[in-house]
Amino acid sequence: MIATLKMNDGYSIPQLGMGAYLLPDGDECYNSIRSGLDLGLRLIDTAAAYQNERTVGRAIRESGVDRGEVFLTTKLWVQDYGYENALKSIDGALQRLDIGYIDLLLLHRPAGDNIGAYKALEEAQRQGRVRSIGICNHTRPQLEKLLAATDVVPAINQMECHPLQQQKGLRPFLEEKGILMESWFPLGHGSKRLKFNETLTAIAEKAGKSVSQVILRWHIQEGFIIFPKSTNPDHMKENMGIFDFTLSEEDMNAIRALDAGRYLGGDPESPENFKKWESLTFEL
Numbered sequence: 667m668i669a670t671l672k673m674n675d676g677y678s679i680p681q682l683g684m685g686a687y688l689l690p691d692g693d694e695c696y697n698s699i700r701s702g703l704d705l706g707l708r709l710i711d712t713a714a715a716y717q718n719e720r721t722v723g724r725a726i727r728e729s730g731v732d733r734g735e736v737f738l739t740t741k742l743w744v745q746d747y748g749y750e751n752a753l754k755s756i757d758g759a760l761q762r763l764d765i766g767y768i769d770l771l772l773l774h775r776p777a778g779d780n781i782g783a784y785k786a787l788e789e790a791q792r793q794g795r796v797r798s799i800g801i802c803n804h805t806r807p808q809l810e811k812l813l814a815a816t817d818v819v820p821a822i823n824q825m826e827c828h829p830l831q832q833q834k835g836l837r838p839f840l841e842e843k844g845i846l847m848e849s850w851f852p853l854g855h856g857s858k859r860l861k862f863n864e865t866l867t868a869i870a871e872k873a874g875k876s877v878s879q880v881i882l883r884w885h886i887q888e889g890f891i892i893f894p895k896s897t898n899p900d901h902m903k904e905n906m907g908i909f910d911f912t913l914s915e916e917d918m919n920a921i922r923a924l925d926a927g928r929y930l931g932g933d934p935e936s937p938e939n940f941k942k943w944e945s946l947t948f949e950l
């Protein structure tokens with residue numbers, strides 16, 4: 667049974683789902699989403715920038731799973747920021763997905779006019795086209811700026827997080843503000859540094875679980891929301907087998923000690939990365 671968490675707006679979110687990053691639009695994406703839904707996963711994380719919202723929406727519509735049971739997250743890309751642009755791009759996302767409403771809409775990066783874009787998210791939430799709203803990749807200073815200029819406290823901040831990057835500096839601030847954290851790259855994007863890590867391997871052996879299951883269980887016990895990406899139904903099943911065991915406090919502390927503050931997917935405060943995100947555009 668997959669656990670759920672309550673967000674600060676009253677809606678619940680499954681703590682485990684599936685990610686849709688690098689799922690090329692078409693059969694690969696369609697089959698992965700259908701497999702996940704068939705297996706019982708209900709949280710799907712996509713983004714305008716993944717360029718597969720149409721296929722994700724079609725897989726949900728054709729799955730036979732009630733719309734109310736599915737929790738769909740998508741994200742606006744920086745090219746669509748600014749208040750008016752973002753309002754238009756929310757219409758675009760709703761059309762591409764074609765599933766009535768969006769459960770959770772996030773800003774993908776804290777670049778460009780993210781404040782104007784967040785105000786459009788607030789408006790879409792008032793109109794009921796989007797249930798919950800939030801952000802990704804906002805470090806504490808970026809989040810403080812956003813909170814000072816807007817009305818609705820984000821329900822979620824989605825950050826790179828795994829045993830090598832545990833977001834220890836940011837997490838107390840999120841807790842204080844009632845913002846839940848979603849971990850992207852929960853398995854370190856398949857990093858060998860995690861797969862063959864001695865501490866993780868020893869804990870996995872002791873628990874009779876795989877290293878992936880131990881890492882995912884660590885996220886769950888820390889209170890994070892996760893959506894590992896997999897195109898392999900056996901991996902999806904394995905990733906769902908994390909609610910029938912508990913890591914001891916000693917094991918949790920051993921994993922906490924692996925934190926190296928290391929970003930595998932790009933430093934969210936680097937000026938070079940900001941330039942890159944602001945110049946990147948996608949055909950939607």
Ligand SMILES: NC(=O)c1ccc[n+]([C@@H]2O[C@H](COP(=O)([O-])OP(=O)(O)OC[C@H]3O[C@@H](n4cnc5c(N)ncnc54)[C@H](OP(=O)(O)O)[C@@H]3O)[C@@H](O)[C@H]2O)c1
Binds near residue numbers: 685852855897902
């Ligand atoms: N907001 C953002 O800026 C942002 C950025 C990046 C990602 N994300 C979100 O986070 C999601 C997850 O990140 P990610 O997909 O890049 O990385 P990830 O979930 O950490 O790792 C995915 C990799 O792990 C492998 N894998 C999954 N389960 C496994 C298992 N049980 N055993 C062995 N290998 C396994 C997958 O291969 P197989 O397919 O072979 O299983 C894939 O290569 C994305 O899909 C996306 O939705 C958000």
